[in-house]
Amino acid sequence: MGIKERQERDREAVSRSILDAARELFVSEGYQNVSIRKIAERIEYSPAAIYGYFPCKDDIFFALAEEGFRLLGDPHASSAEELQALEPLDRLREIFWHVYEFGLEHPQYFSLMFIDRDVPRISREYERFAFVRDMKANLVARIQSCIDAKALPATVDASAACRMLTMGVLGVSAMRLSDRLGPPAHVDLLARDVLNALLAGLQSGVPLQATEAPCTGEERQLQANVSSSGVVS
Numbered sequence: 286m287g288i289k290e291r292q293e294r295d296r297e298a299v300s301r302s303i304l305d306a307a308r309e310l311f312v313s314e315g316y317q318n319v320s321i322r323k324i325a326e327r328i329e330y331s332p333a334a335i336y337g338y339f340p341c342k343d344d345i346f347f348a349l350a351e352e353g354f355r356l357l358g359d360p361h362a363s364s365a366e367e368l369q370a371l372e373p374l375d376r377l378r379e380i381f382w383h384v385y386e387f388g389l390e391h392p393q394y395f396s397l398m399f400i401d402r403d404v405p406r407i408s409r410e411y412e413r414f415a416f417v418r419d420m421k422a423n424l425v426a427r428i429q430s431c432i433d434a435k436a437l438p439a440t441v442d443a444s445a446a447c448r449m450l451t452m453g454v455l456g457v458s459a460m461r462l463s464d465r466l467g468p469p470a471h472v473d474l475l476a477r478d479v480l481n482a483l484l485a486g487l488q489s490g491v492p493l494q495a496t497e498a499p500c501t502g503e504e505r506q507l508q509a510n511v512s513s514s515g516v517v518s
Contacts, residue, residue, distance in 0.1 A: 300338050302328045304352070307345045312393045316346065317403040343405045346397070350407055351414065353394035357387045358420040374436040377427055378484060381450050385476050388458030395462060399455055421447065438490040445496040446487055453483045 306327040310319045321342055325332045339345045368376050388395040397404060407414045428443040428450075437446075457466075457476040466472045 296338075299330075299334075303330075303335060303338055304345065304349055307342075308349050308393050308397065311346070311349075311401070311404075312396045315403065316397070316401050343409075346404050347407065347410050347413065349394065350398055350404075353391065353398045354414070354417050354420070356391055356394060357384065357398075358416070358423075372436070373427075373431040373434045374484065374488075377431055377450075378480060380424065380427060381454050381480055382476075384451060385454040385458050385480070388455070388462055392462055395458060400459060400462070424451075437487050440490055440492075441487055442493055442496050445493040448495070449493065450480070450483055453479050 303324060307319070307324050310324060310327060314323075319342070321335050322332045324342075324345070325335050339348070368379060371379065388399075407417065425443045425447045428437070428441070428446050431437045432439060432441055432443060454476060457472065457479055460466045461469065461472040461476075466475060
């Protein structure tokens with residue numbers, strides 16, 4: 286291994302240490318209560334050394350949020366293959382079940398991304414989080430595929446349905462994470478009930494009140510691109 290490669294490996298290792306320490310501190314003490322100095326003390330570095338990797342505390346959060354959203358949107362390859370073999374509505378059910386499981390498998394990321402009110406908004410990093418918009422468009426396109434396959438009524442607003450399903454499973458995840466719903470096995474059954482009830486409501490044609498603003502031309506094109514790319518079938 287050359288000097289350059291070794292230096293890069295060492296730099297990545299330090300960056301990882303900073304992110305791991307910051308994630309634990311943000312969750313245990315709250316984002317607002319953690320300083321760069323406190324992160325530096327956790328890994329026995331100077332604050333100046335931390336600034337050599339991340340210009341400010343917000344940048345550390347954005348790096349963690351990016352990791353979290355990529356974990357949320359990246360199921361295992363075997364799962365992706367299994368999804369493609371399912372009927373559209375069953376595929377949709379499994380996709381949103383994965384959203385629920387994210388909170389169980391990655392509770393610290395979940396807390397930072399969806400619970401802590403003091404973290405910066407990712408909208409400040411528009412280009413960096415463009416892939417999150419792609420993820421949402423993918424979910425909306427999959428719901429639209431259920432509508433096109435007549436598994437859901439034509440009256441369903443795909444964007445509004447996406448938001449409702451997401452809020453439903455994230456809500457149960459948040460309550461489980463706060464240990465307010467009893468034994469984990471019971472909560473898993475409750476999460477299944479919530480997801481099945483939401484899908485059954487959509488199938489029944491129940492009107493959705495909290496419809497979102499109409500998609501922009503760019504968003505419609507993005508959804509069309511996702512649908513035609515083979516990701517949705």
